[in-house]
Amino acid sequence: MPRSADVVGESTGQTSLLIRRIIAYTVLVALVIISLFPFYLLIINATRGKVQSGIEWWFSDNLSNNFKNLFDSDARSRYGNIFASFGYSFLISALSCALSVYFSALTAYSIHVYDFKLKKAAHTFILLVMMVPTQASALGFYRLMKNFGLLDSVIPLIIPSIAAPAVYFFMKQYMESSLPLEIVEAARIDGCGEFRTFNSIVLPILKPAFAVQGIFTFVGAWNNYFMPRMILSSKKTIPLVLQAMKSEIAGNPQVADAGVMNLYMVLAILPVVVVYLILSKYIIRGIALGAVKG
């Protein structure tokens, strides 16, 4: 990467700077195209018909038909209820998002503000388990939920997000930079209870951190395929319906409909993309914040 090496650059001439700019913009535009290409193709495909072979570059006229087919009663019994899949996905994602940011903040607050014997141990423990993948305990988790009779319930997909070490870590970092202990002291002097202090004084300060981590956990849960596939059967989230649509190609070829499937994918990623675009400034700042603060 010789070109990239000119971090500050020496006093090369204007022409060489121009060339470097041209190269940089060309590469960036190419990457933009690569990144947007899947979206574009998805949208195109969502307007195409039932059997799609080859590639098309411009919209076809099947969109309304696909809409009709996606939401008619046949599609419901076939893939599981399409409406419900949005409902379940939203429910699971929203609740896990809310639980994980709230309780992670609470945990971080505890370790940030209070002095107690096990403080250090608790902090280290959480950091240690931060990297343990859910997959490592998935087998035990599955058998445990089976024993609890919680298979095909959304509870195993929501409640565990109370303990989200990575979100905790971010919150802790954020508090170190943005939550002066004086505020807590002042609240105490005003006679505010500890729990109330957290809820009504500390939480508002943490809002930017909530925004960043909120969208991350929401998106993570919204897109999750591994766990729901293990736990759910009749209540299908979006990725599970997608899987059902893919299997439909094998199991029920008469009705497999690529147009409907692509339309569904567009609808599935739309909410997340909209929120992302609205919040992108905060999100990108949040990633950067996570990267080099301190």
Place this chain on the structure above:
Amino acid sequence: MAQLKKVLAGSFAVMMAATLMAGCGDSSSSTADTNSAAGDNTSKAADESKGGEAVAADNAESLDGLDSAKVVNIYCWNTEFKDRFEKYYWPNRDTALWDGVKYHFEVNTNEGNVYQTKLDEALSTQANDAMKIDIFLVEADYALKYVNGTAASDVKATIGLTDDDLKDQYKYTKDVMTDANGVLKGVSWQATPGLFLYNAVYARDVFGTDEPDKIQAELSDWTKFEAAAAKLKEKGIAIVSGFDDTYRCYSNNVSAPWVTDNKITIDPKLTEWVEQTKKFTDAGYNNKTGLWDDNWKAGQKIDGKTFGYFFSTWGIPFTLLPNTVNEEIKDDGSNAKVGNGGYGEWRACPGPQAYFWGGTWICGCATADNNDIVKDIMLKLTCNADIMASITEGEQDYTNNKTAIKKLIDGGYKNDFLGGQNHLALLTEAAEKIDLSNKLSAYDQGCNEKFQGAMKDYFLGNSTYDEALAKFKTDVKQVYSNLEV
């Protein structure tokens, strides 16, 4: 900060709106009530006793809060049965039994054993579950698993069908579902003898005729079949579409099942399939497609460069017909005629080897709380000659009722899709030949799937035969860890 707040509030409003829009108001409450998340619009279901019209509306989409005795809960893997149920059973149902009762289909894909896993999970908690399963469907590949054991109830003693009710069904369909003690555990509305369906246009082009008898003469054994393949290849046509198309011809004629005494054996017939398919692939006699994928379907177009497909009875309505026409068949059938894609340009012949493919059986679940309705469904959908005849006429399905089929043949049955050919006669002949004794095991689904999958690497030249075989053994051992390979 205030700005961020607005943005946040706005974005969540968008999210909510998007979800609600998609939910069309059925998620009226987005509260913490986790179980009634969405889709509880069972309100439409009130219009019972309106005969055949209001069909889909009766579907209880969400089971939450419903009384188990008021729901017929059905486990299945696709909508084939549901379609039959709604079109042929519902108008003929015993309305008194169905008073205030809804039905619910629980669909999980067969692929990767998902259906069995989810069904097993549900069955293992049935004794304590509030919502009981009334019916579950099984396929030939794993019928035995549910025939043995207690999951399915006795069709005669518990559900109450009589030998007289069942007399018209093909014996093999009953044999499959009879356990070691002679107890019948399930019934089917279809028999699934196999045929070879071929493209008449290509037949005329290559063999100079599309007449089934003459084409059959060209294909009557595997040696001839291969010679025909070579002929077709000269014109750029593949005799079969992919690797798996001929699989059932071999796997149904094995000398022993996949698994005996917890040990997996690879039958010589399957090795023959591997050898032949490898030869076909290398010689270009197939288009290297995978069963059911888009290319495989594309080959069913009348100019799809594929000569024929091995299909059982359900293959026509389920696959070939919708794939070969250019314009979807309308409800009034006005475009079901020659000229619409391949309509009327396919023919059927028995092919090189008798076989069967698939088959779906209805089992009453041992814990069912609607046995009277289960009985009604079984009677109407698997024993009633009139309804069965109408299924065959309407769906081109070969129904499991000798009287119905005979009546149709005697009545001069003609299949327009097959250019007026009476393929029922061929099927009847084939159905009588089916003998499943000592061919099935409870592990067939996984074994077939993993074997075909592993061999694909060999056909494509990615692996040697031994490597592919080793992969099969590893894969199958993960799903059935108690078996010896």
Place this chain on the structure above:
Amino acid sequence: MKKKSISYAKWGYIFLIPFFVAYLIFAVVPLVQTFYFSVLDYKVDTGMAPDIFNPDANVINKGFCGLDNFKFALSSEGEFLRCLGNTAIIWLIGFIPQIVVSLILAVWFTDIRLKLKAQGFFKTVIYLPNVIMASAISLLFYTLCIRNGALDTLLNKGSDLAITEKVWGARGVVGFINFIMWYGNTTIMLMAAIMGIDTSLYESAQIDGASPTQTFWKITIPLIKPILAYVLITSMIGGLQMFDVPQFIGGNQAGPKGSLKTVVMIIQNGKDSAIGSVGAISVMIFIISAILGFLTLKVMSDNSGKPKKKKPARK
């Protein structure tokens, strides 16, 4: 940060309760159970329907078996090493271009002389693929890359390309998807790291007559080393958990010659039947991630640059 706490300590404990209780129930207990399974000769006969009145009738549990499950998992039949190899290869195919492209972009974005315009737009767009469902992207690429799919039609007029049927083709597709999903994220993190470098270092380097290449290798790289290490390790942990993309591209056979079969897939495939050996594989995944996690912690605490964790490891 000296605190003059009076007796608030109990609140510290109280506020920790939800986290630790949830963690105990939903992570520690399953983990312990998984460890326990890993030393049992525990199988389930899935060819036997569950007996409604005795749901455990199809369980074959022969009790403690020492390290047999581990021996099996590590044997060629157990596939763990092969799948670990697959995982590593696919991960590398995605990670190498990811880190190279991200470094270049990060340097460009932070180059004060280059002064790239519309940075916000570019950053937003390159990060965008990260928020999409991996399953949706995978499904799209699947239909693009299968035999006679769009790519075949486009490049070769329907000839025998079928890249998902070739070992390296299929791996390449999965690696590429991983790349487009993650390079934006890495770029932004590296950028932040580079912006944290004191500009006077560059100025003095320039005065000493260092070439841009030298500046890059001698100043930028050493100073962002901690964050590079951090990116590397978290990406490895994420790679270890790879599941959605290869599953959708490779299907149930997980690709040609099983070349897309990752370690996590063994868990999904065998969780209903091969309880013991799946347990052993889970334990090994745990050990590997624990080592990687420990390294991350070390990297993070060793350096003044202090890279920080920003979100859960990728999937």
